[in-house]
Amino acid sequence: MKSPDLDRSIVETAYARWAPIYDAVCGPVMVKGRRAAAAAARAVGGKILEVGVGTGLSFDDYDLTTEVTGIDLSAPMLAKAREKMASGRYPFVRDVQLMDAHQMAFADATFDCVVAQFVITLVANPEQVLSECHRVVKPGGRIILVNHLYSETGVAAAVERWAAQRTRTLGLRPEFPFARLRAWAQANKDANLIERRKVAPFGIYTLVCFQRAVASAA
Numbered sequence: 001m002k003s004p005d006l007d008r009s010i011v012e013t014a015y016a017r018w019a020p021i022y023d024a025v026c027g028p029v030m031v032k033g034r035r036a037a038a039a040a041a042r043a044v045g046g047k048i049l050e051v052g053v054g055t056g057l058s059f060d061d062y063d064l065t066t067e068v069t070g071i072d073l074s075a076p077m078l079a080k081a082r083e084k085m086a087s088g089r090y091p092f093v094r095d096v097q098l099m100d101a102h103q104m105a106f107a108d109a110t111f112d113c114v115v116a117q118f119v120i121t122l123v124a125n126p127e128q129v130l131s132e133c134h135r136v137v138k139p140g141g142r143i144i145l146v147n148h149l150y151s152e153t154g155v156a157a158a159v160e161r162w163a164a165q166r167t168r169t170l171g172l173r174p175e176f177p178f179a180r181l182r183a184w185a186q187a188n189k190d191a192n193l194i195e196r197r198k199v200a201p202f203g204i205y206t207l208v209c210f211q212r213a214v215a216s217a218a
């Protein structure tokens with residue numbers, strides 16, 4: 001049986017449920033991946049867009065060398081992010097907005113860096129979201145993704161295929177392969193895949209970085 005794909009309503013329902021417990025459950029488990037992605041974004045610096053910012057767990061990983069804007073589809077997740085902003089600890093977080101990453105309201109070439117932490121494998125149309133990220137990043141800017149990607153072979157792949165049937169309603173897509181990200185870059189002449197690396201210590205997460213060609217126009 002083919003598992004149903006993720007759509008907007010599944011994601012919204014799933015993350016309304018996740019919001020109250022998200023930081024406690026996903027904070028420690030994903031911290032290494034989150035830090036690696038934010039460190040790569042800080043190396044670019046400037047205006048950073050966090051796509052699928054969620055509850056704002058990544059705010060701790062940025063500093064005053066950056067200006068962070070976040071978007072998310074889930075109002076309950078964003079409410080948690082706004083609580084963090086209200087603490088006053090994150091003056092470099094400029095704004096968070098309810099927005100679908102498939103169709104962003106930002107002008108072309110707005111950001112120096114676009115980051116999506118644990119997001120690209122669960123959006124309804126990952127290629128469309130990548131193209132939107134590419135549109136809003138400046139020429140020479142970077143798109144940084146971090147995620148668990150499908151193992152493709154061996155026992156882990158079999159487990160992920162099995163889990164795929166059962167985890168859609170949790171807003172997850174565990175069988176998402178790297179090949180899909182590479183194919184998107186190959187189909188976009190201004191998008192260059194410049195890094196793919198496993199994140200230490202266990203290599204569960206993969207960091208992928210694309211750079212928009214300097215001479216490109218949106």
Ligand SMILES: C[S@@+](CC[C@H](N)C(=O)[O-])C[C@H]1O[C@@H](n2cnc3c(N)ncnc32)[C@H](O)[C@@H]1O
Binds near residue numbers: 054119
């Ligand atoms: C696994 S959480 C990751 C949250 C955060 N990036 C982190 O690392 O803690 C995925 C987030 O992506 C958001 N999301 C899913 N689809 C989206 C879309 N199309 N546009 C914007 N956000 C989306 C969800 O609402 C959720 O907050």
